[in-house]
Structure formats: structure tokens, C-alpha cells
Amino acid sequence: xxxxxxxxxxxxxxxxxxxxxxxxxxxxxxxxxxxxxxxxxxxxxxxxxxxxxxxxxxxxxxxxxxxxxxxxxxxxxxxxxxxxxxxxxxxxxxxxxxxxxxxxxxxxxxxx
Amino acid sequence: xxxxxxxxxxxxxxxxxxxxxxxxxxxxxxxxxxxxxxxxxxxxxxxxxxxxxxxxxxxxxxxxxxxxxxxxxxxxxxxxxxxxxxxxxxxxxxxxxxxxxxxxxxxxxxxxxx
Numbered sequence: 769x770x771x772x773x774x775x776x777x778x779x780x781x782x783x784x785x786x787x788x789x790x791x792x793x794x795x796x797x798x799x800x801x802x803x804x805x806x807x808x809x810x811x812x813x814x815x816x817x818x819x820x821x822x823x824x825x826x827x828x829x830x831x832x833x834x835x836x837x838x839x840x841x842x843x844x845x846x847x848x849x850x851x852x853x854x855x856x857x858x859x860x861x862x863x864x865x866x867x868x869x870x871x872x873x874x875x876x877x878x879x880x
Numbered sequence: 881x882x883x884x885x886x887x888x889x890x891x892x893x894x895x896x897x898x899x900x901x902x903x904x905x906x907x908x909x910x911x912x913x914x915x916x917x918x919x920x921x922x923x924x925x926x927x928x929x930x931x932x933x934x935x936x937x938x939x940x941x942x943x944x945x946x947x948x949x950x951x952x953x954x955x956x957x958x959x960x961x962x963x964x965x966x967x968x969x970x971x972x973x974x975x976x977x978x979x980x981x982x983x984x985x986x987x988x989x990x991x992x993x994x
Contacts, residue, residue: 774922804985811884811970811985812923860983867913867936868972868983871924 771795771870774859774871783880787845791858791871794839798860802868803843806855815856843853848878882907884973884986892992898959901989905973906951912954913983914946917968926969929954961993 773792781787789803794851799820804812818825818832818841825832831844845852887906893899899905905912914926929948946956952973960964968990972983 772922777920809987811972811987813985814963814982815966817982859923860910865936866928866930867925867938868923870916872920872922 772858772871772873773857774858774870774873774874777872778877780877781848782878783850783878784847786877787843787848787852787876789843789845789856789858789874789876791841791843792839793841793860794864795860795869796836796839797862798869799863800861801841802859802861803830803832804857804870806857806867806873812857814858830831833880845876850878850880852876883985884971885969886969886989888989889987890990890992892916892994893960893961894994895963897961899961899990899991900955900957900970901969902954903954903971903973903986905954905971906975909973909975909984910952911974912948912952913974914954914956914974915970915972917970917988918966919947923970926956932950938964958991963993966991966993 802817803815807813834841855873859868911930912964913928928936948954968988970988972985
């Protein structure tokens with residue numbers, strides 16, 4: 769029962785262009801959605817979040833969009849930089865459950 | 881401020897053995913969660929502890945257990961190891977444990993079962 773899904777295992781983008789990572793979910797009870805970034809041999813680091821009552825949150829080069837009717841969120845990175853190459857995990861949080869539900873991850877590669 | 885510390889970083893065990901992993905959260909953080917990361921499965925929630933009490937548990941067999949001490953340090957134990965238990969085990973700590981606040985992850989313990 770995969771409640772959070774990232775259907776693209778990998779994505780390759782040219783440096784300077786926009787990277788768009790997608791995530792779908794099935795549980796309408798999620799309160800927050802988050803993106804984490806993970807480099808090899810390191811733990812995930814928090815990138816950006818969005819409350820379920822909003823449809824957009826922006827932080828520098830990173831913007832997360834939430835479409836509740838479609839149960840879909842996306843992370844936009846503009847412009848993409850080589851240091852953005854990592855695995856990105858989409859996650860969702862239910863306040864009452866006190867746990868994060870993660871997607872399978874998307875490996876982003878930024879090509880020079 | 882020290883981050884989340886997990887020990888050991890790497891571990892090799894044989895089938896049937898048991899293993900104990902340790903997690904020291906960020907000072908002042910009272911909630912500790914454990915996750916298992918395997919290729920293609922993302923991070924799977926194991927359990928969450930707050931003030932020495934397990935508040936939530938994921939869909940893992942009873943061979944997986946954990947505990948939290950009064951100083952918020954946490955351990956997880958896996959008994960009767962199976963090859964499929966090979967994974968990266970990640971620990972995350974949060975400050976308040978109520979509502980969502982940023983979860984900080986440790987570097988993980990890479991467990992290999994042979």
C-alpha cells in the first residue's frame with residue numbers, strides 16, 4: 769500500500785534548466801507535504817514543505833506546488849545546478865500519526 | 881550543535897543473528913523515529929518514540945523492536961536476521977513531537993546480512 773508515489777526513478781536535466789520532480793499521493797488526510805534531498809552516504813536533509821491548505825510555497829530556487837484535487841505535488845528547481853544532483857524524496861505527514869510517509873525517491877542528475 | 885548520531889555506521893551480520901543499532905538525537909529533541917531504506921522502496925517507517933513511549937509502529941514483523949531511554953537516545957533491535965533485512969537504517973529526531981516540525985536525519989547504519 770504505497771500511499772506516496774514517485775513514478776520516475778530518475779531524471780536528467782541540463783544545468784541552468786528547470787527540474788520538475790513529481791509525486792502523487794492517495795491519502796487525503798495528509799496535513800503536510802515535504803521534500804527531502806539525499807546524497808550518497810548521508811541522511812536525508814529537509815528541503816521545503818507545504819501545508820495541505822496551501823497550493824504553493826517558494827524558497828529561493830525551490831518551489832513546491834500542491835494540487836489537492838489531483839492529489840499531486842511537484843518540486844520545481846530553477847535554475848538547476850550541478851550540486852542539485854541527488855536523490856529527492858517526497859514525503860507526507862499526518863499530524864495524528866506522527867510519522868512521515870515517503871515515496872520511493874527520484875534520482876536527479878544535472879548535466880553540465 | 882551536534883546533529884543526529886547513529887552508531888555503528890556499517891555492520892555485517894550473518895543470518896539468524898541479532899543486531900542493535902543506536903541513535904542519539906539532537907540535544908533537546910524528544911521524538912525519535914526509525915526508517916528502513918531499501919532500493920526501490922524508499923524509506924519505510926519502523927516506529928516512533930516520544931518520552932520513552934512508542935507512539936506509532938509501521939508494518940514490520942515483531943523481529944524489529946526498539947526503545948527510548950530517559951535521555952532520548954534510542955536503540956532498535958532486529959532479531960533472527962534475514963537476508964532481506966539488509967538496508968540502510970535511518971534515525972530522525974524532531975524537537976517537539978507534536979504536529980510537524982522539521983525532522984533531522986542521521987547518516988544511517990548500513991546493515992548487510994550475509
